[in-house]
Amino acid sequence: MLEGVRGAFSRLVENIKTKSLSEKDVERYVNEFKLQLVSNDVALEVAEKLGEELSKRLRSMRFKRFGGAEEEVEKILEEILASVIHEADVDDVLRRIEEKRRSGEPFIILFVGPNGSGKTTTIVKFAKYLKSKGFESLIAASDTFRAGAIEQLKRLAEPIGIRIVSQKYGADSAAVAMDAVMSARANRIPVVLIDTAGRTEIDLNLLQEMNKIKRVVNPDLVIYVGDALAGNVAVEQARRFDEHVGIDYAILAKLDADARGGSAISISYSINKPILFVGVGQDLDSLKPFTRKLIMDLILSKSS
Ligand code: GDP
Numbered sequence: 001m002l003e004g005v006r007g008a009f010s011r012l013v014e015n016i017k018t019k020s021l022s023e024k025d026v027e028r029y030v031n032e033f034k035l036q037l038v039s040n041d042v043a044l045e046v047a048e049k050l051g052e053e054l055s056k057r058l059r060s061m062r063f064k065r066f067g068g069a070e071e072e073v074e075k076i077l078e079e080i081l082a083s084v085i086h087e088a089d090v091d092d093v094l095r096r097i098e099e100k101r102r103s104g105e106p107f108i109i110l111f112v113g114p115n116g117s118g119k120t121t122t123i124v125k126f127a128k129y130l131k132s133k134g135f136e137s138l139i140a141a142s143d144t145f146r147a148g149a150i151e152q153l154k155r156l157a158e159p160i161g162i163r164i165v166s167q168k169y170g171a172d173s174a175a176v177a178m179d180a181v182m183s184a185r186a187n188r189i190p191v192v193l194i195d196t197a198g199r200t201e202i203d204l205n206l207l208q209e210m211n212k213i214k215r216v217v218n219p220d221l222v223i224y225v226g227d228a229l230a231g232n233v234a235v236e237q238a239r240r241f242d243e244h245v246g247i248d249y250a251i252l253a254k255l256d257a258d259a260r261g262g263s264a265i266s267i268s269y270s271i272n273k274p275i276l277f278v279g280v281g282q283d284l285d286s287l288k289p290f291t292r293k294l295i296m297d298l299i300l301s302k303s304s
Pocket of ligand 1: 113114255279286
């Protein structure tokens with residue numbers, strides 16, 4: 001996982017730990033580092049920001065010839081990485097759900113994202129996670145567009161006791177979402193998770209459909225589910241959803257399959273929204289709260 005970005009960081013440590021650096025060295029290593037980040041899907045603006053911070057810190061750092069330099073470089077890398085990674089507080093979301101439950105109203109989460117990003121699987125993982133925290137949920141099958149989407153939801157969710165509210169394919173997605181909200185109210189289910197359609201290309205029609213659902217159900221949160229393998233494309237897509245629909249958090253699926261790692265670094269900085277979870281496998285337990293520590297351990301670990 002994330003071998004590409006990890007390689008960029010470890011090469012940098014190797015390069016600079018053993019010698020004192022001239023101005024030229026700093027420039028060369030920082031440029032090399034930025035190039036490696038970009039070739040591993042780190043968005044350009046993020047690579048620039050990391051490079052800028054890095055050269056500032058390297059210039060002001062007094063290199064010792066023996067001992068201590070490696071730790072010092074690693075500390076710098078940790079700090080500059082922390083400056084671009086926004087972590088979310090999952091407990092904060094759980095607290096908000098609890099508050100809403102006390103008021104007797106369901107907490108509504110609208111999930112948006114492109115086709116194939118892992119949205120449907122992620123929603124069921126999320127429902128399972130909520131269940132483990134004592135919150136029942138139901139899922140609105142508002143992707144009435146993709147053939148098989150409703151069956152896929154049922155196949156994944158019903159064995160773990162999560163109910164799906166659905167209508168026929170082609171039905172109005174906002175109406176399905178509203179049905180689910182009413183059913184949750186009637187049955188005192190505290191959380192409604194809304195699965196929505198995606199397209200390979202994000203078009204205006206899709207964004208308008210998302211806006212309509214948003215207007216109709218007035219969700220407490222909108223979460224973008226992106227595919228880590230899509231790299232910079234995932235960052236761009238997140239930006240479009242944010243501009244047109246407005247998102248509160250991102251979840252990055254398929255991190256386990258991502259050999260480069262750029263989107264995990266870029267997405268939250270580029271759209272200025274925290275990442276709530278990452279998906280690290282196809283089974284329903286493979287959803288991990290996204291923390292700086294998780295990503296830094298993956299990137300800065302010395303194992304290859
Ligand atoms: P949707 O079209 O966005 O609803 O995407 P799906 O939920 O159907 O997921 C598309 C594919 O990605 C499926 O084969 C999932 O099993 C797979 N997938 C989803 N999340 C992950 C993940 O975190 N890791 C891996 N390796 N595969 C995932």
